[in-house]
Amino acid sequence: MRIALITPGGLGPTAGGGGIPVITRLAEMLAEDHCVTAFSLSRVEQPPELNIWHPDTQSVTRSSVLQALRALINEGRRTPFDVIHGFWSFPAGALAVVAAKLTGARSVVTLQGAETAAVPEIGYGDLLNRYHTMRSRLTCRAANAVVLLSHLQERAFHNAGFRARQTEVIPWGVPDSVFRYAPSVLSEPLQFVHVANLTEVKNQARMLRVFGQIAARRPAELTIVGPDHMQGRLQAITRELGLTDRVRFTGYLPQPAVAEAYRKAHFLLHTAYWESQGVAAIEAAMSGAVPCGTPTGCMADRDDACVTSDDDDELIEAILDVADDQTAYRAMLDTGRATAAAQDSTWNAATYVALYSRLLAAA
Template structure:
């Protein structure tokens, strides 16, 4: 098949920075057997194209982006017709993909991969904060011939909107992340890790306040915080105000290769997000034999209590108590790690690609038979 995938970003020509690892793993697997063209709205400011993971990347760039994206997709369709359009994320790229699919009379699917369905007004996040966003999401979801999402909570959110969707977790590339068996703690100091951009939706203030409570309780720990700082040093200043200088290390961005040894050395992954569709880092930790404690979003919500420990969003006291509870019970920590690893390996990147390929075949066959709506 010839496939058109529309994405907002995450496919930098370096293959290392400004990328979405799960998206690259999917692209690589699809490109092995299909002619895959990825249309990215704003990876770079200037238009351009390059090869990545076996696919052709078409960067639209700044200036009349949507119009030029439509023209670029149509031109490639004229060279050789596409069989299907896949929007990775809804929002602007989902609307563009659905419009293009209708224009070219092609089947189309959209994967909800971020905050498209939420409205977090206090931090200015989510696709449903304004009427225009709600209208856009409604158009995308109704126009799509199939809708997918990574975790059960997102599937439930879609069902509440009257949209039937298929759960397709974005799995880990086990070639890049070879599994390591869960192991007992080695040493008196607990090694914690947090992997996420420093931004409002990841809610690092909740995490840091939880760590401050652990420190006050006499817990011996060290936390590595990995991720791009988008908050201008606010979290480093908060850590200082809370007296965490000797307990927390801010490491900034790390490539996947740089992240692996840090993850392997950890006893526990800790996340504090207000919203997640996944997150992928929970799956990466799981394949490395590292269990997780976090807020009840995405995979944390669907895995708790057997494969992860989840607490309410924003509850730093509950987060601190959960971290201490798991650290004090190594048998429980290992049980969580084993069950999490089993799930992450069962739904790895190969599994993800296989599910999407089966969906593509179903959509194309239904389109040829004139029955696309039957697959929803």
């Protein structure tokens, strides 16, 4: 099968931690058995061992999108693509749809982030912008298949009036070779970890307040992993809350070090406003930490393996209840691990191949 993958960027690691490991891993796994060309709409700093087209520009521009379209058409005319798959509805998803129509390929669009979100508190989400909503709807309607990352996102997709010829829920999986299961013994101080880019949509200020209330009642420590895009505001909040001796910021870490941080923790604490999936919860469950936080993304889908609430007081009490109950804690670990292992990165690639094959058979 000849497959084109289109992404705004994120293929391979970057110095600042800007890579998107799940997309890079999918491309590499597909390339083991299929002919894959990846098209990045911005420059790839450290290309993985893939056939990659990318422009010289560091960010996505109108010029880089048009260059990618020309490259896709030229490649497709030399050796036709069977499937063209874009990640995010715009511009990569729209480009996948246009290129597929021009070359006779099947088109797939995976909605990765803000397309079905509306968070007015911080002005986040395409649904807050009529133009962004319209272009996502048009892209999804024209694609042969639209992939969503959680059932929560699927409900948001339909509630927002999106339509598609075919929708599939295919959550990202992670490899157990990296996120090896080795849970820590549940004991005090309780160990919490948070893994994410430090951005407003992750609502880490709320996370720090929740952790502060837990730490006022139990010995507890929090490790925050991820590049800082908030200019030190979270560190300032940590000082204001008097938590500097309980909270550690590591900045960006490579995946093996992230996996080790999960294994040292008892709980992942994640209070995002919105997640299409929230891969950190899958990584934590695979490694041996119980995800806790707001019911968004996959954490809303897996309440038997996560501690969730929209109410801070309820969330805190629920976390402490699990921390006091070794049996309940172990049951959540086992359930989370089983689900994550059943839908790991190998399953993820195989599920995409099955989708591509069905689309080709129906052509």
